[in-house]
Amino acid sequence: MDSHRRNVLLLSLELILDRLMRVLVLGGTTEASTLVRRLAADRRFALTLSLAGRTRAPLPQPVTRRVGGFGGAEGLIKWLDEAGIDAIVDATHPFAARISANAVEAARHSRLPLLTVIRPAWEQGDGDAWHRVNSSQAAVDAIGPSCKRVFLTIGRQETAAFRSAPHHTYVVRAIDRPEPCSLPPSAEIVLQRGPFDRAAELALMRNHRIDCLVAKNSGGGATYAKIEAARELRMPVVMIDRPRKPAMLTVETVEAAQSWLLEQAAGHPNALSDRGV
Numbered sequence: 001m002d003s004h005r006r007n008v009l010l011l012s013l014e015l016i017l018d019r020l021m022r023v024l025v026l027g028g029t030t031e032a033s034t035l036v037r038r039l040a041a042d043r044r045f046a047l048t049l050s051l052a053g054r055t056r057a058p059l060p061q062p063v064t065r066r067v068g069g070f071g072g073a074e075g076l077i078k079w080l081d082e083a084g085i086d087a088i089v090d091a092t093h094p095f096a097a098r099i100s101a102n103a104v105e106a107a108r109h110s111r112l113p114l115l116t117v118i119r120p121a122w123e124q125g126d127g128d129a130w131h132r133v134n135s136s137q138a139a140v141d142a143i144g145p146s147c148k149r150v151f152l153t154i155g156r157q158e159t160a161a162f163r164s165a166p167h168h169t170y171v172v173r174a175i176d177r178p179e180p181c182s183l184p185p186s187a188e189i190v191l192q193r194g195p196f197d198r199a200a201e202l203a204l205m206r207n208h209r210i211d212c213l214v215a216k217n218s219g220g221g222a223t224y225a226k227i228e229a230a231r232e233l234r235m236p237v238v239m240i241d242r243p244r245k246p247a248m249l250t251v252e253t254v255e256a257a258q259s260w261l262l263e264q265a266a267g268h269p270n271a272l273s274d275r276g277v
């Protein structure tokens with residue numbers, strides 16, 4: 001290619017990139033993955049999906065992906081500036097409060113629009129026997145003495161708290177194998193990735209002779225089947241309530257986040273039309 005044609009090509013590329021809306025999606029949830037999948041082919045957006053790196057082999061997604069912390073709010077501010085980000089969607093897990101606090105601080109500092117997607121929490125219904133607590137440590141204390149076999153479904157990051165109650169046997173479910181030093185002495189590991197259905201959860205609880213469930217109030221449909229199964233088995237549930245998640249503007253669904261992004265794109269300087277022209 002001669003230098004004139006190359007320069008024309010580079011200029012066109014720069015013009016296109018200038019008209020794209022660059023969006024950082026803070027992910028690690030079904031909502032984040034669904035949002036980026038839906039918008040991946042939309043030529044108005046250049047999306048980057050950011051993962052904390054908690055899952056060793058995350059499912060592939062059709063957008064640019066980065067993995068690992070930014071280095072606090074300061075690191076995030078620097079990253080946003082270098083990547084020329086125009087908007088942030090915080091679709092992190094309801095229990096991931098630190099990254100959300102950093103996102104609020106960085107959005108304020110960099111004067112960027114920030115939307116937080118937070119799915120509604122589960123509500124206790126008829127037939128549910130919940131004991132609500134506000135931390136993993138409080139959950140340890142709330143497991144009754146009559147519970148012999150505990151189904152621990154809080155991920156692998158916080159199982160260490162249960163080492164202080166070694167008199168129970170735990171069935172620990174996680175996507176990746178927890179480090180042995182983070183487990184209570186009597187622990188059986190079940191490696192599974194959601195979504196889960198009611199029949200399978202009932203079978204698992206029966207097969208493992210579970211008599212108490214410990215869960216985080218993550219909300220959403222993907223992991224709700226264990227709550228239904230516990231209800232059917234009349235099993236006590238120690239439910240860990242969510243921390244306060246810092247946010248500016250919040251929505252509950254992927255559809256609402258998608259609409260918000262489309263509005264942002266329409267207001268973007270040099271915006272492309274929905275046909276990408």
Ligand code: NAP
Nearest residue numbers: 027028050051052069070071072093095096097098099155
């Ligand atoms: P966190 O306490 O809010 O975040 C801790 C640090 O991890 C952040 O300060 C940030 O590091 C980094 N981080 C978190 N999310 C990130 C993302 N999407 N992209 C880049 N960096 C990110 O969150 P957490 O430690 O991941 O988890 C807290 C709770 O959420 C736990 O109870 C966990 O079980 C639950 N949870 C998290 C995920 C997940 O994908 N993160 C999924 C399911 C459940 P820097 O400060 O260095 O930027």
